Amino acid sequence: MAEVAKAAGVSKMTASRVLRDVSGFSEETRDKVMREVERLGYVPNRIAAAFGSEQTSTIIGVSVPFLSSAIFGSVLDSINGALAKFGYQTMIGAHENSAETEEVWIKNILSWRPAGLILSCHSHSATTRELLKAHGIPVVEIWNLNTSPIDMSVGFNHFDCGYEMGEYMLGRGHKRIGYVGADAETPGLGALRRKGFVSALKNASVELTSEEILNDKSGFYAGFYATENLLNRSGVLDAIYYQDDNMAIGGIFYCQSRGISVPEDVGIAGWGSMEAASILPKRLTTTVVSTQALGKTAADALIARVRGEPQEDLVITPTRLAPGNTV
Amino acid sequence: MAEVAKAAGVSKMTASRVLRDVSGFSEETRDKVMREVERLGYVPNRIAAAFGSEQTSTIIGVSVPFLSSAIFGSVLDSINGALAKFGYQTMIGAHENSAETEEVWIKNILSWRPAGLILSCHSHSATTRELLKAHGIPVVEIWNLNTSPIDMSVGFNHFDCGYEMGEYMLGRGHKRIGYVGADAETPGLGALRRKGFVSALKNASVELTSEEILNDKSGFYAGFYATENLLNRSGVLDAIYYQDDNMAIGGIFYCQSRGISVPEDVGIAGWGSMEAASILPKRLTTTVVSTQALGKTAADALIARVRGEPQEDLVITPTRLAPGNTV
């Protein structure tokens, strides 16, 4: 920068002001400086800038369970897009639904003096919560709405999603109802939907007839396989609620392969309005969620807090039960 | 750090050495320092460290077309895991198959003085290439093997994948062959597979009978829809090669919905060994690729170069045509 300043015949300070576009220079000065920046191919040093300003960097840490999931990918995409637009950089982490992994990552990321953090899924260790609260850094917890957040929370109400689907199934006259899930060892928010679902049944004095929760990760084949186990074990069921659409699709395929009609023999419902459902011959009954909206809302909330603008602590991202032809 | 050093009764320098675990201190000193680090809850400042060391930071920039794709997500996951293990942080970017978007991102990320970059998909602007070469920063181009890389390249040979599938289809006796793709406006590597495929046909004096390349992004429904267009337009085809498995699955569903038998009436093949294919009643003929291997190889290559260890410039990640029952 010193070179640029000298070439432009101004002080480093003036060059700095021009480059950051803060007030305090004339049009003429700007032109001179910008010309030299171009000519010399000056690349600013954000490390030095972050260091010199002694506040925080423009880094935002974003942590998701896995990067290899289309649905979290979509959230990440919209977060990253929104942050980039405001000049922030995204540093990512994958915590694999482990609070310890998350804690290690947070300690690490904090050493970069990030402007804020976006964390997904609710299971923080006690140390993590204390650390972040003490640090006072803006934090948005996403995916699930956490009603007692470290700082802010933007998310879906997973319990209600499950509850609503429970009521819907009951309303369709189903009594023998099963549940299929995954990630038994590291439960994510699917477990909370299940809880809401079971709770709706309970309110109508209906017990979950049977359930199959795999240790594997959710996916098409997991749904296929779990459905096989479930039906072999429990015999005839009226309907099955799946952890998500991909598993439900696997279930539909299992039924198809065994000549079981959906929804005549067994009803099937999922969660998450995932893309794969678009090719099913029948429209899948599911809960529609907007991962794009979630990501953008979270990023906007974080930026607002970072800038000290007014911002609600809790924001629910709406979801909607979309009846299809499978249950 | 000064506080820690004072509390431990040593100089800042000694504390720094202990924290970085470089040689030059006794066991006793380490214990004293570490005790104070714990007690005071010292969080190191990596910004200052990166600045002070005046080399580069431990940031690695990783750019992919989209974050919302399961397949690139999986690559990212394995890159991020490998980098994290060596103490590097991942800063992400999504270039959406646009060389200009990539260029903007690169200029930005360079200002963080990253230790290296991983770029995916081959279309760099001239400015980008010059900038990176001049900068001398370690760069790995992934996804496609780029035989004249900026620095290094780790990837699949997409042309060969297509070529091999072309030969395979011809070997099965197919003559009237179609192609289905997506991303017409921003072609990715699917375009290169198509080229290899067409080239194999040409070598046997077979012309591509018909093709349908959508402007949309690839996906299940895109495959469904494109197949409808293609078959309506071209009439009977022996076989169709799809840009990827998800589109091929969409194609299979279209056929199923119209009573077209696969592979009796029309053969179908995809690319990428994507998870969704696992639930098809018949095994999809496809090219098996390991995104995990790709990511890990790329990350390892970059780290080797960053550390000045010997490292090949070009590494091909193997792929394998896996015959199924759909073509």
Place this chain on the structure above:
DNA sequence: CTGAAAGCGCTAACAC
């Protein structure tokens, strides 16, 4: 509107 001086927290280089 512009400039000079000080300093951010750490590490490299060198001395002890």
Place this chain on the structure above:
DNA sequence: GTGTTAGCGCTTTCAG
């Protein structure tokens, strides 16, 4: 094995 000195490239503060 340990400490001292200098300085990284910016931004903040304050003075013109």
